[in-house]
Amino acid sequence: MAATLPQDVLEIVFRYVEQDPHQIGRGGKKLSKREAARQSFHRLCLVSRVFCHVGRRFLYRKPLFGRHLAPKALFQLAETLRANQRYLGKLVTSLSGADTACERLGLAEETLGPTSLQFRGFSKAFSWQLFIFSSCPNCREVTATYSAESELKKLVRIVSTSLPDLRRIRLVDSSSGRDAIRAAKLSIVDPEASLLSLHSFFPIDTSRLTDLALRYCAASEPDLLKLVMLAPQLVKLSLKSSSFDPDNHLLWQYATDVEGSRLPTKFFALLPNIVRLELGGxxxxxxxxxxxxxxxxxxxxxxxxxxxxxxxxxxxxxxFPTNDLAEVFPTFKRLKYAHIGTIPFGYSNTLVKPIEKAFKKMRAKLAFEFADDVCPNCGRRHF
Incomplete structure (x- = not known):
């Protein structure tokens, strides 16, 4: 087989194997989609060197996911990730499971033999954990473990300096169950969870949290206020609730049936550094x-x-007093884009024209959705 193939061909192979792997293993056993894909990419690496990059892209994306690696194999993985100018380490996007692997290494500490890592003063297992974190600069998701304050401080320093694209963290003391690292970015998507339950995943120290994206089910107004008070330095905030569907809501009964989905007025006075604000549902x-x-x-x-x-x-x-709003929007001195949600007008209603003119003068882009329904009690739209 030729030593190279066009990049677009390799991309087709990658997508095909990732999205539709053969899920029947040896002995007719049905495999999970991810395990089937893992085995398929492993076999591709053995077919020809031309497929090695394709296979490695998948195999090293989450090298610890669902794997039961022996202690010596875990140390070999760390050395492999660091070799060749960290080529393989740069493919890693998730180190979920590092905490479990570290604990497994800790149990086997006595039988590991002479293993040399550059982090002195810590156990071999904990040094292994630090080693892989510092070897994977593009990693976005991490789970880790620590058992002493000195280990915690070292973890904070390594992760903060080595993982600039970190989005989700799980760094837990077994006695407290709370995240202990300072993160700049945090994204949590759980459409069935309450906002209050997501607070347990927040870092203890939120002083660096500037980019937060949450999707949840419902939240009380005190919980929403607590959120922005915890991190007043937010620059980007995305809050989306799955419990409130404006298409199925009586839009004419505003603020009468939106418990768990209403933002309190004070919320909008607690975002002094915000540049990008996205709200949904x-x-x-x-x-x-x-x-x-x-x-x-x-x-x-x-x-x-x-x-x-x-x-x-x-x-x-x-x-929706259009004339008042046409005066309010120009007070946003730096606003370049606004989607103002679902407005209580029928399609193509000309009453929105004053706002459109205001945005034109601001040289900003305006977007919105018309309400298509009418009040079931009187047959009119209330505005």
């Missing part, structure tokens, strides 16, 4: 909320409230 906007956001978040450039609906500021106030 929430009852979010009103004139007063926008005024607070413009006043307290002077750096904001991107505001997206797609799949969100509007609220009344007071019981008798209009839900």
């Amino acid at each position: 929430l009852a979010a906007l009103s004139v007063w909320r926008l005024q607070l956001l413009a006043k307290h978040s002077p750096r904001i450039r991107h505001l997206s409230t797609e799949d969100c609906v509007w609220l009344r500021d007071e019981g008798a106030s209009a839900v």
Whole structure:
């Protein structure tokens, strides 16, 4: 076989094996999709050197996932990841399972023999953990373990300096069960979990947390306030709730049936450094909320409230007073894009024109969705 193949051919092979692997193993046993793909990529590496890069891209993406590696094999893995200018280490995107592997090495500490790693003063097992973290600069997901304060400090230093793209961490003291590293970015997607339950995955020290993306089921207003008070230095924030579907909600009964999905007014005064704010599946906007956001978040450039609906500021106030809003939006000095959610107008209603003109003067892009339904009680749209 030729020593090389066109890159597009290799990409086709990679996608085909990853997405549709043969899931019947030896003896007719059905394999999980990931295990079937792992075995297929392993066989590809044995077929020809031309497929080695394709196979390694998959095999080293999550080298510890679902693997029961012997202690000596774990040390060999660490040395392999560090070799050849860390070529293989750069393929790793997840080191989930490193904590389990470290514990397994700890149990076998007495029989490991002479193993040399550069981290002195720590056990061989813990040094192995530090070694692989420092060898995988593109890793985005990490689980780790520690048993003493000195180990914790070393982990914090290694992960903070060696993993600039880290998105998700699990660094747990067995006695506390809390994350202990400082992270700049954190992303958690669990459409069936409450926001309060996701707090348990937050770092103890949130002083570096600037980029946060959460997808959850529901949250109380105190929990939403607690979130932004925990990390007031946020630059990017994405909050999306799976419990509130504006297409199935009575859009004319604003703020009367949105418990667990309503953002409290004070929320918009607690984001002083925000540049990009994305909200989804929430009852979010009103004139007063926008005024607070413009006043307290002077750096904001991107505001997206797609799949969100509007609220009344007071019981008798209009839900969507276009003239007032046309005056509010220009107070955002740096705003370049805004999706203002679902507005209580029918398709192509001309009442939205004042806002469109305001955005044109701002040289900013405006997006929104029209409400297609009418009130079942009176047959009209309330605004």
